[in-house]
Amino acid sequence: MTLRLYDTATGEVRDFVPLAAGKAGIYVCGLTVQSEPHVGHVRSAVNFDVLRRWLAATGSDVTFIRNITDIDDKILTKAADQGRPWYNLAYDMKRELDRAYADLNVLPPTYEPAATGHVPEMIELIELLISKGHAYAAEDGSGDVYFDVRSWPSYGELTHQGIDDMEAATDADPRGKRDPRDFALWKGWKSDSEPRTASWPAPWGRGRPGWHIECSAMAGKYLGEAFDIHGGGVDLRFPHHENEQAQSRAAGGAFASYWLHNAWITTSGEKMSKSLGNSLLVPEVLKRVRGIELRYYMVAAHYRSHVEFSFEALDDAASAFQRIERFVEQYPGVVGELPDAFVAAMDDDLGTPAAVAVIHTLVREGNAQPGAAAKLAGQVRAMLAVLGLDPADPAWAAGGSGKAETALAAAMELVMQQRAKARADKDWPTADAIRDALAAAGIDVEDTPDGARWSIQNGSV
Secondary structure: OOOEEEEOOOOEEEEOOOOOOOEEEEEEOOOEOOOOOEHHHHHHHHHHHHHHHHHHHOOOEEEEEEOEEOOOHHHHHHHHHHOOOHHHHHHHHHHHHHHHHHHOOOOOOOEOOEHHHOHHHHHHHHHHHHHOOOEEEOOOOOOOEEEOHHHOOOOOOOOOOOHHHOOOOOOOOHHHOOOOOOEEEEEEOOOOOOOHHHOEOOOOOOEEEOHHHHHHHHHHHHHOOEEEEEEEEHHHHHHHHHHHHHHHHHOOOOEEEEEEEEOOEEEOOEEOOHHHOOOOEHHHHOOOOOHHHHHHHHHOOOOOOOEEOOHHHHHHHHHHHHHHHHHHHHOOOOOOOOOHHHHHHHHEOOOHHHHHHHHHHHHHHHHHOHHHHHHHHHHHHHHHHHOOOOOOOHHHHHOOOOHHHHHHHHHHHHHHHHHHHHHHOOOHHHHHHHHHHHHHOOEEEEEEOOEEEEEEOOOOO
């Protein structure tokens, strides 16, 4: 069976036919590193990690690019509120995101470009759009540059909208726009409210790139003017992905052949957001379940299905995975072949619910038929590996989600609470003694404006 994927652009499940046989180029929109990642943030990374693993398992040479947005209005605002440089906030949150990815066994991308490292490419692309008549510099002296949506007749094709039915773009001051729907490619530096470090020289004056141009420039640099798959969360379809496609194709490239979008993890029907508090931050959730169990919870749902989060459902998923885990641990051995039913499920638009059902079926059969259990366990291991869920994968221990790491995290939480109490009581000798004892044991403690953090020397947790 040929891999078939739901293409958001056409609204159909299509056979996946790569531009180059045996290869696959994928670009996934990563996160804006403005805050600690919560469970909803990392779903996209897990979903597209499964796609990547399945393509690799079926013989494709995958180039997987996932970007980081490290300059943005929200980053500047939050950094100012916290009284620290914007780049320090972005770097700190990027480290938190890396830990979350490692805790969930998300493979590192082929490359992870950061927006601030690709400003020259963005300026070059903007200049090309201006020369082709698809962009213009604002006449109000602001230094802003906009994409002219009416210059591109196909604008709206990704989300099947007409220009006149769209809402006005809100990513820049509308005074310099020809049309309210024109979106910012470049934002002029506001010297009275933004740090100079958050701006770069450009033909139109100092400033910084708009959000949408970042991904077009980075995708083009690392995958070329045409590539196979562009992915991201469903909330990015408009305006972000619509604008990406329009500006990239207006510049002369074919851009993505397929568009894939994962659904949200919701709470009470609403998109998960930071307003829910810290209980759903990845490190907090991992105090309740292991990383492998949280990944199973995400993988067991189809990537296009909204998941209503609850701790009860998470606990049920953890129990279900533990049954699988006990079975494969009873019958260690070589990894077997993938069952046909599993392959069919994965080829059907990454049908992970059906694929997980195949795993449970084989586990039940193995428990009922001891003579066949070893062979079935090998097949289960093969399926788990495709889903990034093999308990024997060393990445689970390295990522901080093994049993020993879970115990360490629990112990450290208690120690850090004791130190925090000592500091609150101004018992500095005790607080310092705890810090020094931890340092002698290979654990560093850093006091930050957001509280104390600990990390293993030459590593981090």
